[in-house]
Amino acid sequence: MVMGKDLPQVRDPHRPGGEPERELPYPSSWFFLALSRELTVGRVLTRRLANEDVVLYRTADGRPYAVRPYCPHLGAHFGSGGFVEGRNLVCPFHHFAFAPDGTCAGTPDGRPPRARVEHHTIRERNGFVFGWYAPDGEPPAWDAPETAPPEVCATASWHTEVHAPVQELVENALDYRHLPVVHHVTLKELEAPQAQGPYMHARLRLGPTGPAPLAKFQVDHSFLVAGLGCLRIEHPLPPLGVVVYLWALHTPTGPARTRLQVATACADIRPSRPTAASLLRRPMHRALARTMLRIAVSKVQGDIRIWNAKRYEPRPRLTVGDEAIGLFRHWARQFYPAP
The missing domain is CATH 3.90.380.10 (Naphthalene 1,2-dioxygenase Alpha Subunit; Chain A, domain 1)
Structure with missing residues (x-):
C-alpha cells in the first residue's frame, strides 16, 4: 500500500550534512495558540503560526483577539510593547489605537488615518485559544470543535x-x-x-x-x-x-x-x-x-x-x-x- 504526494526537496540546515528532506506544506486547520489562562485581560502575547508571528490580546470585556503583528502606520510590532486600553490594542511606537474590528480608532494628537490591522479567526474551547490557518487565506471550512464538555478546562x-x-x-x-x-x-x-x-x-x-x-x-x-x-x-x-x-x-x-x-x-x-x-x-x-x-x-x-x-x-x-x-x-x- 502506498500513500502520499510528491513534494519538493529542500536543504535543511538543522540536519547533519544538510540532507535533502521532503517538506510538507502547511495544512489548513484550527491550531492551538495559547491557554485561556495565559491570555488574561489586558495581556498581549506573541505566538508563532506557519512561520509568522501572531499577536493575541484580551480586551476589558474578556474577549480574545488575534492580529497580524505589524502596525499599518509605520510597522511597529504590537507584541513588542503594545498594550490594551479598554477594547483597543495600542501600538507601542506612536500609540495609535485599533478597535476590535481592526480599524484605527484614535491617535494621541489628531484624526485617525484610514488604517486597519488584519485579524485571525479564533475560538476558545476547553481552556484553549485556537486560530484558523489556511494557506490560501480562505475562511474556516469547519468550526473548532468542543473536544470535551464545555465546562471542562485543561488544568x-x-x-x-x-x-x-x-x-x-x-x-x-x-x-x-x-x-x-x-x-x-x-x-x-x-x-x-x-x-x-x-x-x-x-x-x-x-x-x-x-x-x-x-x-x-x-x-x-x-x-x-x-x-x-x-x-x-x-x-x-x-x-x-x-x-x-x-x-x-x-x-x-x-x-x-x-x-x-x-x-x-x-x-x-x-x-x-x-x-x-x-x-x-x-x-x-x-x-x-x-x-x-x-x-x-x-x-x-x-x-x-x-x-x-x-x-x-x-x-x-x-x-x-x-x-x-x-x-x-x-x-x-x-x-x-x-x-
Whole structure:
C-alpha cells in the first residue's frame, strides 16, 4: 500500500550534512495558540503560526483577539510593547489605537488615518485559544470543535518544540506498530478508525507489556482527531467515577517545526451541580490531571527523540497492520492545497 504526494526537496540546515528532506506544506486547520489562562485581560502575547508571528490580546470585556503583528502606520510590532486600553490594542511606537474590528480608532494628537490591522479567526474551547490557518487565506471550512464538555478546562499542561511537520505527530496516534516497541504497551482495536469530514474517531484498549498479572491494568481510550491540529484522548476510570481528558495540540511554527502542547483535565463521569462534595473532589481531579500529564510526557519523550531525527516519507512502503496509517494519509489530503 502506498500513500502520499510528491513534494519538493529542500536543504535543511538543522540536519547533519544538510540532507535533502521532503517538506510538507502547511495544512489548513484550527491550531492551538495559547491557554485561556495565559491570555488574561489586558495581556498581549506573541505566538508563532506557519512561520509568522501572531499577536493575541484580551480586551476589558474578556474577549480574545488575534492580529497580524505589524502596525499599518509605520510597522511597529504590537507584541513588542503594545498594550490594551479598554477594547483597543495600542501600538507601542506612536500609540495609535485599533478597535476590535481592526480599524484605527484614535491617535494621541489628531484624526485617525484610514488604517486597519488584519485579524485571525479564533475560538476558545476547553481552556484553549485556537486560530484558523489556511494557506490560501480562505475562511474556516469547519468550526473548532468542543473536544470535551464545555465546562471542562485543561488544568495541567506542558509544551516543547519538535523538528517534524504537524502531520507526523498526528499520524503517530495511528501507528499501532510503534506502541509495544517505543511505549511498551499492548493494543487491541475496539473500534477501527472512522473518518467523518475533518474528524477521525477510534477506540483502543491499551495495557502494559510484561507478565500476565499486568494484563488487568488495561484502559480503554477514545480518540478524536480534529484536523491536523488537535488530538484528544478520553480515558474513563469507572472505579474512581472520573474521566481523564488528554490533548495533544500541534501548531506549525516553521518549516518542519511544530510546537507540541500536551494538556490534561479530569472531571466526574456523571457531572452534577456544584455541591460541597463535588468541590472537595476538585483537588483530586487536579492531582489526577497532573499525574496523567507526567505519564503522557514521559511516554512522548520516546516519540520526540525519533521525530527529531527522522524524515517524512511521502510514499511509505506500508504492510499488513499499517492499514490505519494508510487511512490517515488518505484522510489528511483534504487539509492541503491542491497540487
